[in-house]
Amino acid sequence: MISFENDYLEGAHERILHRLIATNMIQEAGYGEDDFSAQAAEKIKSAIACPDATIRFLVGGTQTNQIVIDSVLQPYEGVIAAETGHISTHEAGAIEFSGHKVLSLPAKEGKIKAEDVDNLVETFYQDANYQHMVFPGMVYISYPTEYGTLYSKKELEALAAVCQKHKIPLYLDGARLGYGLASPSADVTIQDIARLCDIFYIGGTKIGALCGEAIVFTKNNEPKNFTTLIKQHGALLAKGRLIGIQFLELFSDNLYFDISQHAIDMAMKLKTGMLAKGYQQYLDSPTNQQFFVMPNEKINELQEKIKFARWEKYDDTRQIVRFATCWATKEENIDALLALL
Numbered sequence: 001m002i003s004f005e006n007d008y009l010e011g012a013h014e015r016i017l018h019r020l021i022a023t024n025m026i027q028e029a030g031y032g033e034d035d036f037s038a039q040a041a042e043k044i045k046s047a048i049a050c051p052d053a054t055i056r057f058l059v060g061g062t063q064t065n066q067i068v069i070d071s072v073l074q075p076y077e078g079v080i081a082a083e084t085g086h087i088s089t090h091e092a093g094a095i096e097f098s099g100h101k102v103l104s105l106p107a108k109e110g111k112i113k114a115e116d117v118d119n120l121v122e123t124f125y126q127d128a129n130y131q132h133m134v135f136p137g138m139v140y141i142s143y144p145t146e147y148g149t150l151y152s153k154k155e156l157e158a159l160a161a162v163c164q165k166h167k168i169p170l171y172l173d174g175a176r177l178g179y180g181l182a183s184p185s186a187d188v189t190i191q192d193i194a195r196l197c198d199i200f201y202i203g204g205t206k207i208g209a210l211c212g213e214a215i216v217f218t219k220n221n222e223p224k225n226f227t228t229l230i231k232q233h234g235a236l237l238a239k240g241r242l243i244g245i246q247f248l249e250l251f252s253d254n255l256y257f258d259i260s261q262h263a264i265d266m267a268m269k270l271k272t273g274m275l276a277k278g279y280q281q282y283l284d285s286p287t288n289q290q291f292f293v294m295p296n297e298k299i300n301e302l303q304e305k306i307k308f309a310r311w312e313k314y315d316d317t318r319q320i321v322r323f324a325t326c327w328a329t330k331e332e333n334i335d336a337l338l339a340l341l
Helices: 013-020 037-048 061-072 113-124 151-166 175-179 192-194 226-232 241-250 253-274 297-300 333-339
Strands: 053-059 077-080 102-105 135-142 168-173 201-203 213-217 287-294 310-312 318-322
Touching: 013 168, 037 053, 037 213, 037 241, 053 061, 053 226, 053 241, 061 135, 061 168, 061 201, 061 213, 077 113, 102 113, 113 135, 113 151, 113 310, 135 151, 151 168, 151 192, 175 192, 175 201, 175 253, 192 201, 241 253, 253 287, 253 333, 287 297, 297 318
Parallel strands: 077 102, 077 135, 135 168, 168 201
Antiparallel strands: 053 213, 201 213, 287 318, 310 318
16 A cells, blocks of 8 residues: 655665665764764754754654753743644643643744744733743744745744844754755755754654654754753663764765655645645645645545545545655655546
């Protein structure tokens, strides 16, 4: 059965597998202190044009979000996020489990507005009882959003300005960062992301790696004793080389960006084909996640041969469905899906 259920169905790009095999018997230090991780960090710093950045490697997205947010925030602080954001909806309360409240804001097509963040913080400090409340200590966004939409450079600059005004960090979840940057609608570069965000991470799990995310602290702002904090969360990988090697390969010869572009090319072919067949978009996503409104009968029929995500109810006879492409999506599978539609 062909699946478009998510963007981490396959294992890893063959170049990564080859690099893992080629380096398999080389002895290296553990816990991310290996030479492969150091080389990968230098390649990332070069790619983002931020030579003073600190790069750390973790295994997965939820783990990364929880550790970054918990390590940066004070015990009495919470994190501002879209009500549809990943940490708000799809991380099983991992942030709250670490002792920090998610302070949700209304979102439009997955995005929050700088003025809403500003209003939330201003309103908090205008409350005479704010010492009895959860302090807003960070802003979390993702690029792309949960709905595949993108923040423009202007929107990111506005969010960064509000965060600077209130002296709170802007943290960007980049689980699908490559797919956002490769979109024809993107007007930001990875260098812009590094310049405007205090912290972000480069997703590998969804973009060619077996697993792994690269955290980037851009403003000489890595939390004190961060290695110890990672260890306390049970996330310090003894064989840290396994993540370092993968990012070393992803950031060699433009691989990360080339395979991200492939996912976008496949998504645009899927979008064009579905629109030509008369299907209604739920919203106009310019990235690898495509959302369409589909009759329940068609959904039941299609699911016999294709896997995809039932996102949410649209009305009594239709649902919103999501088709996700990725670095490994085959064009013939797009053709097969369109033929069934």
